[in-house]
Amino acid sequence: MKKFNKLFIILLCCIGAMSVTSCLNSDGDSGLTDEEREAYTNEIAGPYWGGGGKYTNMLLFTNEDLPDDKNNPYKVDTLRTNINGTLYTAPADVTDALPTFVINGVPGSILAKELDENEHKWLKGALEQAPSKPIEGTFYVTNAYGSIIYLSCMTKNIEYKGLEYEGETHDVTIKFYNATLGNYYVADLHKVVVIPMLMAVIEIDGGKEIVEIYNTSWGQGDKYNAALMQIVLCS
Secondary structure, three states: OEEOOHHHHHHHHHHHHHOOOOOOOOOOOOOOOHHHHHHHHHHHOEEEOOOEOOEOOEEEEEOOOOOOOOOOOOOEEEEOOOOEEEEEOOOOOOOOOOOEEEEEOOOHHHHOOOOOOOOOHHHHHHHHHOOOOOEEEEEEEEEEEOOEEEEEEEEOOEEEEEEEEOOEEEEEEEEEEOOEEEEEEEEOOEEEEEEEEEEEEEEEOOOOEEEEOOOHHHOOOHHHHHHEEEEEEEO
16 A cells, blocks of 8 residues: 555545535436437446556555655555456346446455444454455446546445354445446546445444444545545556
8 A cells, every 4th residue: 555646635535525426417417418428338338457557546545544744634545456347338138227337356454444443343353354345336427527527326235244253153234325426537548437435334234233434414524534435447
C-alpha cells in the first residue's frame, strides 16, 4: 500500500462527495436516447487488467494508520496488487436487465478495517484471513457531460458463509449503500472506470447481530470517508 499523489486525492474527495447523489432525475430523464445509452455501455464494457504506468488498477480507501501529511490530509491509501475487473453489457434475452460488473482482488482486510479492534476482534480477524471474494454489482449510464460518462452503480452484498471465529461458524454479510455515482472517461488512450462503494453494515447470522459502518444520517464526514472505497479500473 502506498500513499497517493495529490491528483488522485482530489479525485477521491470529489467523487466521494457525489457518490450517494445522482445526476438523474427520479424519472430517469437524463437527456440520453436509448441508442446513446447503449453505445456508451458498449464502449465501457470489457475487461480491465490495468493499462500500465499511472493507469494501473487500484483500490482507494482511507487509512487512519498513515502518518499526518499536509499533502495527504484525508489519509488516502491505495492498493494496486491483484485488483482487476470486468464490466458486461446487459443480456439481451432478459427483460429489464442491467449491465453488470465484477471486481476481483479486494482483500478482507479492507472490508474489515472499520471493525473495532476490541469489540469485534474475532470477526475482524476472520475477515482479514478470509479469501478474497469477487464483488458484483450492476451499473447504468445516467448521463454524459463532455468527455465524462456518469454511472449509477449498485454493489451487491458480499456473503461469507460458514466463517469461523470464536469456535463457531457464522454467516457474515457485508451490505452497501446504493446507488453510488461512478464515472468513465478516456485518458491518453486508456479507458478508466471509477466505481465507488459505500459500506453500510455487516450482518452476522441473518441479522442476529448488526455492525453499523456508516449511516447516511451521519453526514459526509470522517465516518463517510472511512466507509467509502473507490475502485479505479484501467485498460
